[in-house]
Amino acid sequence: MHSKEARKVIAVDLDQTLAHTLESLVAWHNDTYATNFHVTDFNTYEYWKVWGGTREESCMKIRDFYDSSYFDRIQPIQDFALEALKMLKRRHFTLVIITSRQQFVAEKTKRFVDRHYPDSEQLEYVSKPKSVICQEIGVDVLIDDSLEHAFDCSTLGIDILLYDRQGQYIWNHDDILKKRHAQYSAPTLTSTSKRLYHQTPRELSKNVHRMTSWKEIIAQFPKPSSPLRYCYFAVEDQEDDEEEEEEDSCDSEQHYFDNPNYYGYETVEVEELSAEEEDEYPLYRDNRVWV
Structure with a gap:
């Protein structure tokens, strides 16, 4: 623990x-x-x-x-x-x-x-x-x-x-x-x-x-950054119109992207912690005084 x-x-x-x-x-x-x-x-x-x-x-x-x-x-x-x-x-x-x-x-x-x-x-x-x-x-x-x-x-x-x-x-x-x-x-x-x-x-x-x-x-005690600041969340690819434009793609590739089980990924930048959220995380030392 x-x-x-x-x-x-x-x-x-x-x-x-x-x-x-x-x-x-x-x-x-x-x-x-x-x-x-x-x-x-x-x-x-x-x-x-x-x-x-x-x-x-x-x-x-x-x-x-x-x-x-x-x-x-x-x-x-x-x-x-x-x-x-x-x-x-x-x-x-x-x-x-x-x-x-x-x-x-x-x-x-x-x-x-x-x-x-x-x-x-x-x-x-x-x-x-x-x-x-x-x-x-x-x-x-x-x-x-x-x-x-x-x-x-x-x-x-x-x-x-x-x-x-x-x-x-x-x-x-x-x-x-x-x-x-x-x-x-x-x-x-x-x-x-x-x-x-x-x-x-x-x-x-x-x-x-x-x-x-x-x-x-x-300023010597900067606000802690969220450990989830840069996260990757799976999102279902629903851009059907973009897929239709890929006419030159091979059939196997097209079938792969059309598969409903396919998930793409996008980067989401998470805002810094709120006053309540930051209380849940320990404080770490950095190049300032204390974080």
Whole structure:
């Protein structure tokens, strides 16, 4: 008996991949501290390097933001994300949302996910490296906007779809990678820095694919083709008028085609599977990410 193929697991980051969190954070900071920052000013997740202050002060700001109405009004990404997740769920992928948010906002986060992305089957809070989480739950594809997480998880051999919405997520651009490598290139390297210098990747791995929209992401999961796409169906030859025109044919040949038991063949192109039909077929790997 044919055993069912294990469902592929797709892990999706939450902030800036499914939710406009940074936009709300910037609006909150501008209104609270009379600043004039824009999302494009943030080229790192180390926010204190952008708005100033210490790491500890930045953590307190984030905590205050979580308690504000700005956090409650975070909007979902309007980039075909919901439609994409629905399609993947319909094709029997297991969807897991992974977030680095702290546990004290778990209830608010769950309400956001339930309201805007009800098709996800699991919500994981990262208290350890994301690569460890991916290993533990058996992730096949990770969709994330973080360059650091992309590097970290690319060593697992899974496919990484690096989300760079409209090419404007400068914190995951390649020039950030070059700056990071240059940081450890000073002549006065410590032993730790020397180790980091050799471990810091110089370019994106081949299994990291930059995506500028959710439509590009969904294109990596093409709709399965029906196994009956090109079928041959026997059809009775009823073209009597054409047979009469074959006056030069030999009697035996004419008798053969006139035989009521004779069947010809025609090629029929079958349309791609409907949403219901495609659920009956397993998913296979091809030259994209997953089929």
